[in-house]
Amino acid sequence: MEGGAPGGCSAQTSSMAQLESLTRLAKIFTDPSCDIEARKKATDAIKDSQELWHTKEYRRFLEVFFEPLVSQLTSTPPQFEDSELHKLRHSVLEVLSKLPPNDVLRPYMPRLLALCLELLRSDSQANGVLAMRVLLDLNKNLVRSQAAGFEGQFNECVAFIEKVYAEFPATYSEAFTSSPPRLPNDFSPTYRSLKMVAECPLPLMFLMQLFPQLAKARAPALLPSMVAAACLRGPELAALPGVPAALWQREQQRRDREASLRAARGGEGQLLPEEKWREQVNDKWREQVLAAVADLKVAQVRTLNFLTMMMRNFPGELEPHVNSVCSALFYLFRSAPDSIAVRRELLAATRYVLTGPQKSACFAGVIDDVLAEGVLLGSSMASMEALRPLSVMTFCEIVHHTRKSFSLEQLGGVVSYLACCVADRSLPFNTQSTCVRLSLNLVECLYQAFKRPDADLAAKKLAQSLLSKILGSFVAKLTELASDIPNIIAAAREQRSERLATQASMCDSDNPDTHVVLYLQGPGEKEKEINDCKLIVQNIVFGAKTLL
Numbered sequence: 001m002e003g004g005a006p007g008g009c010s011a012q013t014s015s016m017a018q019l020e021s022l023t024r025l026a027k028i029f030t031d032p033s034c035d036i037e038a039r040k041k042a043t044d045a046i047k048d049s050q051e052l053w054h055t056k057e058y059r060r061f062l063e064v065f066f067e068p069l070v071s072q073l074t075s076t077p078p079q080f081e082d083s084e085l086h087k088l089r090h091s092v093l094e095v096l097s098k099l100p101p102n103d104v105l106r107p108y109m110p111r112l113l114a115l116c117l118e119l120l121r122s123d124s125q126a127n128g129v130l131a132m133r134v135l136l137d138l139n140k141n142l143v144r145s146q147a148a149g150f151e152g153q154f155n156e157c158v159a160f161i162e163k164v165y166a167e168f169p170a171t172y173s174e175a176f177t178s179s180p181p182r183l184p185n186d187f188s189p190t191y192r193s194l195k196m197v198a199e200c201p202l203p204l205m206f207l208m209q210l211f212p213q214l215a216k217a218r219a220p221a222l223l224p225s226m227v228a229a230a231c232l233r234g235p236e237l238a239a240l241p242g243v244p245a246a247l248w249q250r251e252q253q254r255r256d257r258e259a260s261l262r263a264a265r266g267g268e269g270q271l272l273p274e275e276k277w278r279e280q281v282n283d284k285w286r287e288q289v290l291a292a293v294a295d296l297k298v299a300q301v302r303t304l305n306f307l308t309m310m311m312r313n314f315p316g317e318l319e320p321h322v323n324s325v326c327s328a329l330f331y332l333f334r335s336a337p338d339s340i341a342v343r344r345e346l347l348a349a350t351r352y353v354l355t356g357p358q359k360s361a362c363f364a365g366v367i368d369d370v371l372a373e374g375v376l377l378g379s380s381m382a383s384m385e386a387l388r389p390l391s392v393m394t395f396c397e398i399v400h401h402t403r404k405s406f407s408l409e410q411l412g413g414v415v416s417y418l419a420c421c422v423a424d425r426s427l428p429f430n431t432q433s434t435c436v437r438l439s440l441n442l443v444e445c446l447y448q449a450f451k452r453p454d455a456d457l458a459a460k461k462l463a464q465s466l467l468s469k470i471l472g473s474f475v476a477k478l479t480e481l482a483s484d485i486p487n488i489i490a491a492a493r494e495q496r497s498e499r500l501a502t503q504a505s506m507c508d509s510d511n512p513d514t515h516v517v518l519y520l521q522g523p524g525e526k527e528k529e530i531n532d533c534k535l536i537v538q539n540i541v542f543g544a545k546t547l548l
Contacts, residue, residue: 022049022064029068036084039072043091050098059104066108069096070115078123080187086124093119093127097134101141109142113153120160120190128190129199136203143210154211158218160191161200165225167191169232175292176235180244183292194292197229197299201306208313219314223307227321230304231328235293243285251281297336304329305345308352315357326353326362330369338378340386347376347387347394354397363398364405370398371413389431392421396438403442408449408459415442415466419473423480429532436477436536439470440543471547474540485533492526499524 025042028034046069052061072092079086096112099105105112112134119131135157143150171192174182184193208215259271272280307325311318318325329349336342353362369375376391377383399414406414421427421435449455450463 022046022052022061026064026068029072036088040084040088040091043088043095046095047091047098053098053100058100062099062104062108066111070111073115073119078119078127080124080189082187086126086187089123090126090130093130093134097130097137101137106142109138113138113143113150117153117156117160120157123190124186125184125188125190125193125195126186128193129195132196132199132203136206139203139206139210151211151214154207154214155218157203157207158214158222161204162218162222162225163191164193164196164200165222165229168197168225168229171197172232172234172296175296176241179241180246181241181289183288184295194295194299198295198302201302205306205309208310212313216314219310219317223310223314223317224321226303226307227318227324230300230307231321231324232300233331237293240286240289240293243282247285248281294337297332298342300328301332301336301342301345301349304332305349305352308349311352311356322353322356322362323365326366329353330366330375333369333375338380338383340383343376343378343383343387344390347390350394351397354394354401359401363402367398367402367406367410370395371410371417388426389428392427392431393434396434400438400441403445406445408462411442411445411449412462412466415439415446415469418442419469422473422477425480429529429536432477433532433535433539436474436539436543439473440539440546443467443470443543443546467547474544474547477536478540481533481537485530488526488529488533492524492530495524495526 022045025045028038028042046065049061052058069092073089076085076089079089096115116131116135116138119127120135123131143153171184171194174192175184175194184195190196208219255271255277262271271277304325307318307321308329311322329346333346336346353359356362363370376395377387395417403411403414418435418439422432422439424432446463446466450460452459455463
């Protein structure tokens with residue numbers, strides 16, 4: 001211990017010396033004679049000192065820098081074009097956004113909340129999105145433990161979110177249907193930003209959890225506009241706006257300036273040919289439009305996810321919109337970006353709807369979308385690998401609640417899909433077990449289709465062939481398990497032996513660590529697989545009587 005003290009003192013002294021050298025920078029933000037470049041350099045130096053924020057000097061750091069940084073944002077006007085002042089303001093806000101939201105920051109929380117709300121109301125997209133994320137961090141880490149006294153901030157934030165969604169139709173029209181189109185960018189007002197729409201649902205959810213009584217009062221005005229935004233269709237990729245004339249003019253002027261500079265340098269280099277240049281401008285514009293479409297879809301997916309989570313809390317407000325929400329859900333499955341995060345949110349939203357009272361009616365009209373190949377998972381290999389078990393479980397839940405409304409042809413598609421899942425060794429055994437149970441539940445539906453008075457011979461043959469397919473998939477599964485189970489049992493025994501050996505080496509018999517013992521006494525992965533295999537065999541054996 002005596003050898004460790006000097007090292008601790010040395011680290012503390014180093015932190016204090018670093019803070020003292022930075023303290024001189026605080027005056028730069030309050031000195032009118034210091035220009036923007038000097039303040040940007042000071043901000044960069046503060047960013048480089050982030051390690052101070054996790055030491056005992058964090059409190060002193062806030063005392064020195066918090067007010068000067070805040071005053072830099074409150075004393076300068078918002079910028080809606082690319083400028084050095086915009087870069088400075090954004091850099092200062094980045095520093096404030098990275099402050100650890102712990103108890104040391106608590107005395108500054110009201111001031112930081114007020115600043116974020118002011119930026120949301122009056123600043124550009126780049127700063128507004130960052131301010132909303134700061135607001136979320138504060139609500140998660142500090143306001144949650146001391147919500148009393150922050151009702152005013154709740155009302156201000158919800159009022160801003162209401163404005164964002166009220167302006168959503170105009171934002172959409174301005175970007176995709178107006179002539180000339182004006183795509184949202186980092187310098188758009190916060191309330192006319194697709195990225196801001198995407199940021200709103202999560203903070204709103206936390207605020208509604210913190211202030212449930214206030215949320216009930218604001219929900220009737222807010223939720224319908226959110227439903228309208230989530231259910232808005234389009235734009236169609238074939239009808240995306242072309243390059244506006246103003247952009248062609250700017251690009252032509254830039255090309256002319258480049259030609260003049262090359263001529264002044266004696267004709268050095270060559271410009272792109274006219275056709276190639278026009279193709280390049282078109283490609284650049286299309287990338288911007290597609291990026292805006294992706295922002296729109298992400299905003300709609302997050303809004304829809306929020307609405308499905310709120311169905312249980314606000315059934316009266318959302319019940320009239322349930323069918324529209326389900327229809328929008330599967331429209332977004334087809335049109336949203338093919339990324340893991342977006343697909344996961346859509347699958348989560350689907351499962352939230354399945355917990356509601358109207359689940360059967362909701363999905364009856366979209367079952368063809370559920371059965372269509374690639375709708376739930378998309379086409380990317382990353383989504384298929386990461387989300388296939390979740391998508392299969394979601395599919396099974398939808399089919400379980402809506403199976404009685406299926407036609408015989410739809411039942412055929414379901415049986416074929418489940419047979420593939422039962423035979424798919426890449427799926428977890430518990431997912432395969434769910435598919436086996438659902439296949440047995442479909443036997444009754446197929447039997448009823450076979451016995452219907454109006455069923456013709458072709459329908460009866462189809463029902464009979466589907467029952468045979470279910471039986472064939474079960475026989476193949478039992479054959480597969482007969483060869484796999486001995487290997488799984490051997491692996492489980494080996495895993496258990498390793499766990500017991502680890503338990504013996506880590507636990508002192510005189511003073512055992514209870515947490516380690518409890519952790520090591522739990523079943524291993526292979527032992528869980530054995531239990532899942534038992535369930536599959538039991539379900540097949542006990543269900544064979546019904547099937548035969």
